Amino acid sequence: MTPPPRAARSAFRREAGASVAFIARNVHLVRRYWGWEMAFMVYAIAGAMSIALIGLDQGSQELVFSLMIGAVFWNYLSTVFSVIAEQIAWERWEGTLEYTMMAPVRRLSQLLGSTLFAVLYGLLHTTVVLLALVLFFGLDLSGADFGAAAVFMIAGSASVVGIGMMAAILPLIYVERGSQMTFVLQSLLLLVSGVYYSVEILPDWMQVLARFSPFTYVLEGVRQALIHGTPIDAQLDLLWPLVVMAALFIPLGIRVFGAAERYAKRTGKLKRVG
């Protein structure tokens, strides 16, 4: 039976409020851990600068640009990935996992709230790093196609969100080792996605893995857009895999998360602290 409009609106408001709960909670946590946030920010800026300075050392402005884009956009995508992937691990660590899972909230609303926070947090973090680098290196961005770069950011974020949701199940079903597995997965994405080099220099088997990483397409697309000013219609071969991955990974991530929750409830793994 279709619910009456008022009931549907009320249910929508309740679920939207629940999504806001996760965003607001994470904002409060960031505020309470502001010292660590500053430390991570300084580390991210220093790390990105150190890598981009390799280009300066080689006397190539294009290499500086390429390395900087790698560092900055890896920072963004990996932040989005880790915030989503580690949401369960954080709750387990804090001891609140059972409380959150017991609340009358659809998992979709929870994942949506965590995802929105991850994207906003990642954008803010990355904007600061990007500004610091542009000011330090005095880069000329007048020929860049920011619109095309933004399209790759959006499509890339969506596909990374899907992978993040699937990775989030690891701490749910592997109490002790789940977070470590998530960390290893993130390391492998760094290795195969051509963050600081072309994927063509990788061994053949790693190049196969690179094709399944959305990071590969985002980084290549953003480099083309910002360094060479290549418009989006000339980069459709890089864009469509991202769109397909987003369309596949997000629904798959939600389904897999639901299945993992049922498994955790059957085996009692919501309770234990790793």
Place this chain on the structure above:
Amino acid sequence: MPAALPPALLADHVTKRFQVGRRKPPVIAVDDVSLRIERGEVYGILGANGGGKSTLIRLFSTLLTLDSGTVEVFGHDIERDEMAVKRHINRVSVDAAFFKKLSPAENLAYAARLYGLEVGAARREAVRILARLGIAESRLGRPLEQMSRGMQQKVAIARAILTSPSLLLLDEPTTGLDPRSRLDVQSYVEELRRSHEITVILTTHDLAEAERLCDRIGILDRGRLVAEGTPAELRMRVAAEKGLPPTMESVFMAYTGRSLDEDVEEGEAEEPG
């Protein structure tokens, strides 16, 4: 004649097993338990450590799935209508589950949003409940990690109550609290049942607490419900059937085969959780 309202909780032949090792047989945590808890009742669950009390509470909280049997909360099947059940219940566990770096106000705002409450109104209600439990509003802005365990547990109770649960699950809420905090919590539970239409399921190791607060008590031993009745009925039964003094300590010993002291010692030696 109007149809009778369903009870607050109806558990029918509930069983839960856990596989603790690949080669070991499964451990039966809850074994064929059937319960009927009426609306407005305070029902106590007593039992030795590892007897299945917390597993039963987790099953009722939707945090575990049933291996067999059924549970209905106010007529809603706990598996088929999980979201409706979740709106009826809230739980306070032995360890106050909070983001300890956040303040009580921030944790309560999180809870309010999860349960679809207006944050400002929820805060006002929480302030009222906490004042009743002896915590001033001025404490609400400081991180929870700076509060004593007793105060944290009171915030946990306020968090549960402000969502107006029809069924409140209290899983050893006073364990480890100082006598004053314990008394505050017990008085508040008594006040709740007078002022709210609320049903409470309480697990505890404190036999005096169980006798003071509970209308009926069920005793779990190795996952099985081995006795049930009012505190007075249980005391009289052990006196009549087993020739023991009519005390709750005798009831506990008679149905679990151990004294409370042995149980507490063992519980302290066990890994928490």
